[in-house]
Amino acid sequence: MKVLACVKRVPMTGGRIVLTDDAQAIETRHLGFTISPHEECGVEEAIRLVEANGGESVVLTLGSAEAEEQLRDAMALGVDRAIHLVTDGEEWDPQATAAAIVDAVRTDEAESGPFDVVFFGNESADSGNYQIGIRVAHALGRPVATGLKGVAVEGSTVRCEQEVAGGRELYELPLPAVVTVKEGLNFPRFPSVPGRLRAQRKPLASSAPARPSSRLEKLRLVVPEGEGKQAEVLGHGTDAAPRVVEVLQQIGVV
Amino acid sequence: MSTLVYLEHAGGEIDEPSLQALTLARAVAGGNMVAAVVACNSLLQAPSDALAGHGVSVVHVAEGETFESYAPRAVAEAIVELARRVGATAVVGPGTERGNEVFAHVAALLDLPFAANCVTAATSEDGADVTRVRWGGSLLEVARVHAPTTLLTVQPHAVAIETTADAAPEVEAFAPQLSDAARALRVVDRVGASTGGISLADAKVVVSGGRGAGSADGFGMIEELAALLGAAVGCSRAVTMAGWRPHTDQVGQTGTKIAPDLYIACGISGATQHLAGCKGAKRILAINTDPEAPILASADYAVIGDMHEIVPALTAAIRAAKSA
Numbered sequence: 001m002k003v004l005a006c007v008k009r010v011p012m013t014g015g016r017i018v019l020t021d022d023a024q025a026i027e028t029r030h031l032g033f034t035i036s037p038h039e040e041c042g043v044e045e046a047i048r049l050v051e052a053n054g055g056e057s058v059v060l061t062l063g064s065a066e067a068e069e070q071l072r073d074a075m076a077l078g079v080d081r082a083i084h085l086v087t088d089g090e091e092w093d094p095q096a097t098a099a100a101i102v103d104a105v106r107t108d109e110a111e112s113g114p115f116d117v118v119f120f121g122n123e124s125a126d127s128g129n130y131q132i133g134i135r136v137a138h139a140l141g142r143p144v145a146t147g148l149k150g151v152a153v154e155g156s157t158v159r160c161e162q163e164v165a166g167g168r169e170l171y172e173l174p175l176p177a178v179v180t181v182k183e184g185l186n187f188p189r190f191p192s193v194p195g196r197l198r199a200q201r202k203p204l205a206s207s208a209p210a211r212p213s214s215r216l217e218k219l220r221l222v223v224p225e226g227e228g229k230q231a232e233v234l235g236h237g238t239d240a241a242p243r244v245v246e247v248l249q250q251i252g253v254v
Numbered sequence: 255m256s257t258l259v260y261l262e263h264a265g266g267e268i269d270e271p272s273l274q275a276l277t278l279a280r281a282v283a284g285g286n287m288v289a290a291v292v293a294c295n296s297l298l299q300a301p302s303d304a305l306a307g308h309g310v311s312v313v314h315v316a317e318g319e320t321f322e323s324y325a326p327r328a329v330a331e332a333i334v335e336l337a338r339r340v341g342a343t344a345v346v347g348p349g350t351e352r353g354n355e356v357f358a359h360v361a362a363l364l365d366l367p368f369a370a371n372c373v374t375a376a377t378s379e380d381g382a383d384v385t386r387v388r389w390g391g392s393l394l395e396v397a398r399v400h401a402p403t404t405l406l407t408v409q410p411h412a413v414a415i416e417t418t419a420d421a422a423p424e425v426e427a428f429a430p431q432l433s434d435a436a437r438a439l440r441v442v443d444r445v446g447a448s449t450g451g452i453s454l455a456d457a458k459v460v461v462s463g464g465r466g467a468g469s470a471d472g473f474g475m476i477e478e479l480a481a482l483l484g485a486a487v488g489c490s491r492a493v494t495m496a497g498w499r500p501h502t503d504q505v506g507q508t509g510t511k512i513a514p515d516l517y518i519a520c521g522i523s524g525a526t527q528h529l530a531g532c533k534g535a536k537r538i539l540a541i542n543t544d545p546e547a548p549i550l551a552s553a554d555y556a557v558i559g560d561m562h563e564i565v566p567a568l569t570a571a572i573r574a575a576k577s578a
Contacts, residue, residue: 013526015548017393026393037491037508095367123354123370125507125527127395128388130370131358138362143439146326146355162441165455169324170443183508184501215367215400222385222394231540231556238567240557244539245571247555251537253459253483253516254572 001055001153002112005046005119006101006133007039007074009067010126023220025091026126035070037183038121044188045151045181046119047078053153056080058108058115062100064089068204075199076191083108084206091127093214098135100209105140117158120180122147129216137178144178145171149185256340257283259290259310260333260347260356266301271348271410276308278408279346280416282375282382287311288346290423291336293329295322297427306422315427324352325440330359332430337364342403344382346375349407357407366401371409382406390507390530411513411534452486454503454510459518460535462488462505464528466521466543466561470498475565476520482572488512490522506531520561524549541565 011031018027035043043059050057059074061067062085071082085100092100109115118140120133137144150161150168153175160171160179173179191199234243248254259279261272279288287309293316294300300315316332333356337345345360347353349371361368369375371387373394381399387409388395399406454460461480463473473487480487488505489498505512506528513534520541522528529552532538540553541561550556557564 013389013392015523015525017389017526093367095361095365122351125390126388128371128390129368130354131361131368134355134358135362138359143435145439146358147351161445164444166453167444167446169441170445171439172442173439184504187497187501216369217398217400219396219398221388222396224391224394226551229552229554231538231550231553233545233556233558234539235557237557237559238563240559240564241567241571244555244557244568245575247539248516248572249575251516254575 001049001053002058002115003046003049003055003117003119004058004060004105004115005039005042005074005079006060007035007043007070008061008121008124008126009033009063009070010036010124017223019221019223023222024218025221033066033069035073036121036125038123038181040188041183041185042119042121042181043074043077043079044186046117048186049117049153050080051078058083060101060104061085062092062097063087071204072199073191075202076195077189078195081203082205084204086206086208087211090211091218092211093216094129094131094135095215096212098132098139099212101132101136102139103209104207105136114176116175117153118178120178122180122182133178133180140178142176142178143173144180145173146180148179148181151179151181151185255283255343257286257288257344257346258333258337258340258342259288260329260345260353261290261292261301262348262350262353263292263294263299263301266299266304268301268304269348270415271350271353271408273308273415274410274413275346275348275408276310277416278372278375278413279344280309282344282346282377282404284377287420289314289340291316291333293321293332295319297425300425300427302422302425307417307420309418309420310423312424312426315425316430317427318429318432320432320437320440323441325436326352326355327359327439328430328432328436329356330363331432331436333360334363335430336428337403344377344404344406347407349409353407357405361405364403364405366403366405367399368405369397369399370407372406373409373412375406377404387412389526391533392526392530452484454486454488454505454512457486457512457514459483459485459516460488460505460512460514461485461518461520462490462522463493463520463561464490464522465492467493467498468562472562473499475562475569479518479565479569482569485518490525490528519549519553520565522549523547524552
């Protein structure tokens with residue numbers, strides 16, 4: 001079984017988002033970076049599939065040179081090798097991103113056979129465009145199910161569980177297939193020190209595709225104005241309890 | 255110039271995100287009437303009366319047995335067929351999980367850009383200018399869509415529904431040509447939720463714990479308070495990452511988005527990840543040791559201090575008030 005997990009490097013934003021002076025990006029000088037949360041579960045699932053069935057897991061990202069950190073992180077967890085589509089750090093729009101991933105998948109598959117499953121996050125934490133996985137599936141002529149909290153390969157099909165109000169709905173896709181997953185699919189493992197050391201020696205193939213012009217063109221980012229709220233402090237410590245009860249009674253909760 | 259709106263419905267009932275999409279679509283259409291498209295397996299389920307007063311001239315009903323259960327690519331192919339037939343310059347839908355899924359299929363089929371979760375939109379020279387949501391609502395992006403047909407979805411609960419004086423629209427049925435791939439991609443089974451109790455998404459009151467709870471055991475007092483208030487228990491992402499609570503309890507951008515009347519956040523600092531999930535709460539009470547914690551700028555009420563002391567005291571006080 002050959003499995004691909006596509007990931008995106010995103011900043012860990014913490015409590016308050018601050019923009020760069022040109023309003024083109026988040027100010028990240030004081031921030032760490034991570035793999036977008038849904039995709040962490042895609043990486044974990046890819047590793048588990050190969051652990052259970054044998055074969056090879058691959059991680060792919062399109063991002064700046066620094067995004068190698070996230071590829072190494074995934075390999076530290078157990079992914080076998082990485083594909084890095086290196087950018088100059090400028091954002092690529094969803095169509096361009098999907099097209100570059102499709103090219104990379106085709107190149108890899110020409111050399112070492114088709115990916116049985118390609119994992120994406122349902123949407124990236126930062127730009128949240130909700131479309132890369134579906135675009136890639138169409139271009140590759142493969143079925144795609146999205147927003148999954150359950151993925152089980154059974155023979156030549158993959159059983160997919162999507163969380164909906166009041167339960168789960170199921171799809172059965174023939175392999176090869178594309179799936180987009182959500183946090184909660186699994187509990188991702190943590191890297192070990194030997195795993196981190198091994199990751200430094202695992203193969204990483206990088207190339208630098210040219211960025212086409214954006215058809216969904218970001219002009220600028222805006223931090224939304226807060227609701228101008230500042231919490232009314234009802235008190236300090238346990239002494240506040242009677243006042244809190246009063247408020248809860250006023251709003252009809254007690 | 256014509257604008258087409260995809261509506262989600264359940265047995266003829268149109269949900270709010272779809273009505274919000276209609277409102278923004280009329281803005282894109284410059285105030286003109288719009289056409290709507292729904293998919294169902296029987297015309298009997300088609301909404302018409304529910305669309306009176308929403309500026310819809312005609313509702314096109316894609317009929318077929320494929321639509322008996324949710325079939326995202328089939329819905330997308332129906333939208334594509336209709337958009338071509340009516341010469342749509344904009345196609346608008348609700349920015350729900352499934353609305354976004356359908357539109358991504360439409361975008362892939364037409365090889366057009368797609369702007370998800372917009373809060374404003376207006377036509378421009380070669381497409382549209384939009385404002386769309388990033389980071390689950392913690393950041394906005396001003397963007398330009400360059401396309402002969404603009405595809406966009408509308409962020410749920412960000413646009414106020416505006417009604418018009420129009421009567422119920424005409425209903426026109428059509429049977430779209432569907433590819434084999436579209437007919438094959440559909441829900442084949444459904445299983446009920448296994449968890450009992452009050453669902454986070456629908457709870458009127460939610461009591462959550464964050465890193466400040468200190469351990470899995472720290473949630474004992476939160477469960478007790480929640481039980482007393484008939485509330486659901488939630489938590490922050492830090493808590494699920496620590497393995498103290500299951501992911502099904504997680505409130506946030508990558509967890510459950512909640513909209514209770516009251517949200518009690520205990521020992522939660524208020525990272526953007528978390529606030530994206532609880533901003534739908536009518537009122538927020540924060541219990542936190544740090545008077546500068548970011549959550550206080552989103553909360554209505556705060557108690558400053560250690561949740562391990564305050565939560566049991568509050569539980570006792572509520573119990574006393576209830577028995578008085």
